[in-house]
Amino acid sequence: MKVGLIGNPNVGKSLIFTQLTGIGVEISNFPPGTTIDIESGGVCYQREIVELVDFPGIYSLDGISDEETSVRRYLQEEHIDVIVPVLNASNLERNLYLLLQVAEYQLPGVVVVNMVDESEKAGIEIDFARLSDMLGCKVIAAAASEGRNVGDIIPVHFLTHGP
Ligand SMILES: Nc1nc2c(ncn2[C@@H]2O[C@H](COP(=O)(O)OP(=O)(O)O)[C@@H](O)[C@H]2O)c(=O)[nH]1
Numbered sequence: 456m457k458v459g460l461i462g463n464p465n466v467g468k469s470l471i472f473t474q475l476t477g478i479g480v481e482i483s484n485f486p487p488g489t490t491i492d493i494e495s496g497g498v499c500y501q502r503e504i505v506e507l508v509d510f511p512g513i514y515s516l517d518g519i520s521d522e523e524t525s526v527r528r529y530l531q532e533e534h535i536d537v538i539v540p541v542l543n544a545s546n547l548e549r550n551l552y553l554l555l556q557v558a559e560y561q562l563p564g565v566v567v568v569n570m571v572d573e574s575e576k577a578g579i580e581i582d583f584a585r586l587s588d589m590l591g592c593k594v595i596a597a598a599a600s601e602g603r604n605v606g607d608i609i610p611v612h613f614l615t616h617g618p
């Protein structure tokens with residue numbers, strides 16, 4: 456199973472990726488000949504290897520930047536089983552544009568709202584149950600810098616998609 460982490464720049468995708476994969480990361484240039492590196496690595500879960508892909512940060516799926524082009528081409532040309540949108544808890548609205556585009560492409564099984572440590576410090580209250588109802592999928596409130604709930608991300612897919 457191949458799972459891709461997608462989101463705006465600086466939402467914590469790479470930190471989540473590093474925490475889940477540890478070492479043993481492969482970097483591939485995709486599309487070939489571009490300067491955009493897309494890292495992928497293995498996560499072992501219940502004796503299955505899940506391939507996790509750390510996409511470069513993008514604001515939309517229809518732009519023409521190198522990052523947007525490479526992510527779009529990857530999604531079109533490589534097989535990805537599950538796309539996991541990662542949002543910044545302090546900036547939910549700004550992150551929704553990409554989320555809607557991803558949802559057009561593939562309904563997310565789970566959305567990660569990361570950096571809840573910072574939104575909590577800033578006094579931002581997020582009704583996660585309501586957000587989950589609105590989006591029609593599971594929402595994981597995570598703080599990757601503390602390792603909080605990062606381990607819940609992969610098991611969701613086994614529950615919803617099977618190994
Ligand atoms: N406070 C806080 N910082 C985080 C969290 N997750 C990531 N960061 C930090 O935010 C910055 C951007 O993270 P990164 O993983 O590179 O984001 P990416 O651009 O989405 O891959 C880094 O300095 C991380 O250490 C989090 O949950 N809380």
Ligand SMILES: [Mg+2]
Nearest residue numbers: 468469511512
């Ligand atoms: Mg990154």
